[in-house]
Amino acid sequence: MISDEIGLTIMNDCDFEDYVFPSPHNxxxxCNQAISEANGIVGDYINNYDVILDVCYPSIVEQELRLKKMATKMSVGVDVCMTIERRFYFNLPEVQKALHANRTNLPYNWSMCSRVLNYSENDGNINMLPLLKRIIQNHIPVWVFSGDQDSVVPLLGSRTLVRELAHDLKFKITVPYGTWFHKGQVCMHSNYFIHPFSYQCLYLM
Incomplete structure (x- = not known):
């Protein structure tokens, strides 16, 4: 998706050991320049949540929705405009009334991610593994989902972190990473770890 030159610059000039979310990312x-160029190349033409899908153009689909036309754009069996359609649908007054939502007539539209809550970019630097470890040690199974073609939560990153966590907890692999079939069809890929004595569980899907 990006040129070899930009990719090599990122690999050679970026030290992600101390990377932080707030700009300039430490x-x-x-490195920042190379990442910016990569984002500029990928940004408008790639669906970050599934890199092989087409993208949806909001201005076109919103116009189609206002005209009450069919806006669905299928790509590899997926409606890539679902996010736009969902936002349009849940902001319709009749839909909100039927759901008993927005009864206080909020001055802004509903959206998947709220800008009302003041999230801190520094939260992205928090290591979640100790928390997951405590959850598992309290005999609560943990199931980690990760997309095979997802650049936001990349599979290799998830597999690495889950394996590190399993090793730290002295878990044994009961099901090696591989394909999970259902009725002859590939459903997903999975990995299954379990503690040999306490039966604490950790799944990667």
Missing amino acids: VTQS
């Missing part, structure tokens, strides 16, 4: 200027 990395060099050349």
Whole structure:
């Protein structure tokens, strides 16, 4: 998706050991420049949640929805405009009334991610593994979902972290990472870890 030159610059100039979410991310200027160029190339033409799908163009689909036309755009069996359609649908007054929602007539539209809550970018630097470890140690099974073609939560990152967590907890692999079939069809890929004595569980899907 990006050129070899930009990819090599990111690999050579970016030290992600100390990377932080707030800009300038605690990395060099050349690293920031390369990441910015990569985002510019990928941004408008790639669906980050499934890199092989087509993208949806909001201005076109919103016009179609206002005209009450069929807006569905299928790509590899997926409606890539679902996010736009959902936002349009849940902001219709009749839908909100039927759901008993927005009864106080809020001055802004419903959206998947709220800007009302003041999230801190620094929260993205928090290591979640100790929390997951405590949850598992309290005999609560943990199921980690990760997309095979997802650049937001990349599969290799999830597999690495789950394996580290399983190793730290002295879990044994009961089902090696592989394909999970249902009625002859590939459903997903999975990995299953379990503690040999306490039966604490950790799944990766």
